[in-house]
Amino acid sequence: MNIKFQVDEKEEYTILSFELEGNLPPSELKEVKPPNLIGAKGVVLSGRGPIWLYCYLTHVYHPTRFVATYDPRVGGAVVAETHCKEYSVGDIIKLDI
DSSP: OOEEEEEEEOSSEEEEEEEESSOOOGGGGGGOOOOOOOTTSEEEEEOOOOHHHHHHHHHHTTTSSEEEEEEGGGTEEEEEEESSSSOOTTOEEEOOO
């Protein structure tokens, strides 16, 4: 598989970083096996990859408290979907990655 995942547990969320080793063709998306994460926490996605990979990972981790994507331009992760009152869509979680 051309993708490596790294998990970094924080108190309120898990940072799931990924790195592509070469191309990841869309046909291989069905073979991507993201790690199981603690659903009681939020998930922050971080890595350089195609938008459809981010969509897939957001779908996989939808049951968690929230899903955010790291954006270094805003100095943190932007909440894209949420199931908790502490975070709203568009909130920025400050990170130092």
